[in-house]
Amino acid sequence: MFKKLLIANRGEIAVRIIRTCKELGISTVAVYSKADKNSLHVYLADEAVCVGGPLPQESYLNIPAIIAAAELTGADAIHPGYGFLSENPGFAEICKACGIEFVGPSPETMVLMGDKAKAREVAVKAGVPVVPGSGLIKNAKEALEFARKVGFPVLVKAAHGGGGRGMRLIEREEEAETLIVTAMAEAEAAFGSGEVYIEKYLIEPRHVEVQIIADKHGNVFTLGERECSLQRRHQKIVEESPSPFVDETLREELYKAAKKIAEYIGYVGAGTVEFLIDKDKNFYFIEMNTRIQVEHPITEMVFNKDLIAMQIAVAAGEEVDLSQTSPKGHAIEFRINCEDYEKDFRPSPGRIRKLLIPGGFGVRVDTYIYEGYEVPVYYDSLLGKLIVWGENRKEAIKRGKRALSEFIIEGELKTLIPFHEKILESEEFLKGNYNTKSLEEAILPRILKASS
Numbered sequence: 001m002f003k004k005l006l007i008a009n010r011g012e013i014a015v016r017i018i019r020t021c022k023e024l025g026i027s028t029v030a031v032y033s034k035a036d037k038n039s040l041h042v043y044l045a046d047e048a049v050c051v052g053g054p055l056p057q058e059s060y061l062n063i064p065a066i067i068a069a070a071e072l073t074g075a076d077a078i079h080p081g082y083g084f085l086s087e088n089p090g091f092a093e094i095c096k097a098c099g100i101e102f103v104g105p106s107p108e109t110m111v112l113m114g115d116k117a118k119a120r121e122v123a124v125k126a127g128v129p130v131v132p133g134s135g136l137i138k139n140a141k142e143a144l145e146f147a148r149k150v151g152f153p154v155l156v157k158a159a160h161g162g163g164g165r166g167m168r169l170i171e172r173e174e175e176a177e178t179l180i181v182t183a184m185a186e187a188e189a190a191f192g193s194g195e196v197y198i199e200k201y202l203i204e205p206r207h208v209e210v211q212i213i214a215d216k217h218g219n220v221f222t223l224g225e226r227e228c229s230l231q232r233r234h235q236k237i238v239e240e241s242p243s244p245f246v247d248e249t250l251r252e253e254l255y256k257a258a259k260k261i262a263e264y265i266g267y268v269g270a271g272t273v274e275f276l277i278d279k280d281k282n283f284y285f286i287e288m289n290t291r292i293q294v295e296h297p298i299t300e301m302v303f304n305k306d307l308i309a310m311q312i313a314v315a316a317g318e319e320v321d322l323s324q325t326s327p328k329g330h331a332i333e334f335r336i337n338c339e340d341y342e343k344d345f346r347p348s349p350g351r352i353r354k355l356l357i358p359g360g361f362g363v364r365v366d367t368y369i370y371e372g373y374e375v376p377v378y379y380d381s382l383l384g385k386l387i388v389w390g391e392n393r394k395e396a397i398k399r400g401k402r403a404l405s406e407f408i409i410e411g412e413l414k415t416l417i418p419f420h421e422k423i424l425e426s427e428e429f430l431k432g433n434y435n436t437k438s439l440e441e442a443i444l445p446r447i448l449k450a451s452s
């Protein structure tokens with residue numbers, strides 16, 4: 001097992017990883033930017049190294065500075081968390097070359113699955129259905145031909161896009177050429193590659209993903225699914241496990257498909273295979289995330305397993321056996337973002353004057369904020385996550401309502417707490433009858449109307 005692990009991340013996930021390391025007896029190194037010197041992960045880690053300025057490129061994406069911090073402190077492993085360098089094969093390669101274990105899959109796997117067009121090809125070869133669409137496209141003319149073939153509406157997606165960005169909906173042939181050219185230019189600017197691919201735009205699908213954990217000995221396990229359809233601008237807001245929409249037959253098929261992909265590529269580590277499901281319960285692979293997900297705690301709550309501990313064990317070469325593990329109950333996660341939902345979800349960072357974190361049976365809060373802390377303006381708006389567990393969905397919803405009503409974050413910032421309380425009152429959520437469009441097209445407009 002590792003002696004010292006460096007966490008190449010910040011915020012709630014850095015805190016989350018440090019906590020597990022403490023329990024495993026692994027000493028921890030935090031890296032931080034100049035804007036984060038008062039961040040909780042810096043206080044909680046055994047050692048902390050400043051790796052640069054506030055902008056991500058200067059610090060959390062600064063590979064030479066992070067590797068130097070690992071070398072200086074003698075860390076024998078690096079956990080990248082999510083975002084930042086977590087899906088950067090070049091970083092994984094450098095770690096390997098320096099004799100530092102990267103907690104994640106091999107650089108080769110990351111290259112393959114990090115390119116979403118290539119990942120689609122992998123899925124097809126593994127015998128898993130994908131959304132009708134194209135392979136990698138290098139010019140607008142080719143894209144247009146594919147779009148015509150697939151039939152409008154289509155989505156143009158950046159091969160290296162992520163986090164809900166790098167997608168453009170084309171509804172009609174007349175607008176296609178202009179939009180494709182714009183999409184390619186945007187992809188080039190945002191992701192350093194103008195490569196795109198085309199997917200048929202599915203009408204009101206569900207987003208359901210399967211958690212995978214695979215070790216270096218060839219064992220591949222699935223750990224249930226997560227329903228992630230409550231989204232705004234393709235970004236998840238609330239997630240739950242199990243999915244209220246997926247029946248036993250579909251569930252088995254999804255697990256089988258996810259496992260097939262992981263086995264086909266010899267996957268090692270924790271990973272997530274994402275699917276879209278149409279109203280007739282046809283499912284299609286969209287992408288695989290080769291890292292821990294923001295929403296991983298709902299899986300932990302229903303399986304009573306620490307996914308970060310498993311990631312570390314796998315990276316250290318240990319064998320995983322989950323053959324006797326089964327899920328219990330229902331878990332829901334609410335993303336506590338500092339955003340003003342009444343002002344188009346404008347980011348709203350600032351100082352926290354008063355903080356009261358809910359607790360009690362079945363309630364978990366993963367966060368890095370504390371009273372007096374000033375949330376910096378440089379990073380994403382995720383302050384933390386409220387996760388609730390119940391014997392069943394009904395109980396989890398009741399617990400969610402109770403926990404949200406206790407949660408106080410006051411100061412110069414606004415959070416999504418009141419928005420989540422309203423989501424929990426919506427008929428769509430209460431019935432479990434929602435899709436990727438429900439929040440934006442039905443629930444949010446209703447909430448805004450009621451509050452105006």
Ligand code: ADP
Pocket residue numbers: 131155161162163164165199200201202203205207231234274276286287436
């Ligand atoms: P990212 O990597 O940026 O998160 P994904 O490919 O995972 O992008 O898609 C994010 C979300 O975008 C999905 O959950 C879904 O809401 C929407 N989406 C993606 N592909 C399609 C599609 N072909 N049809 C309809 N919606 C889609």
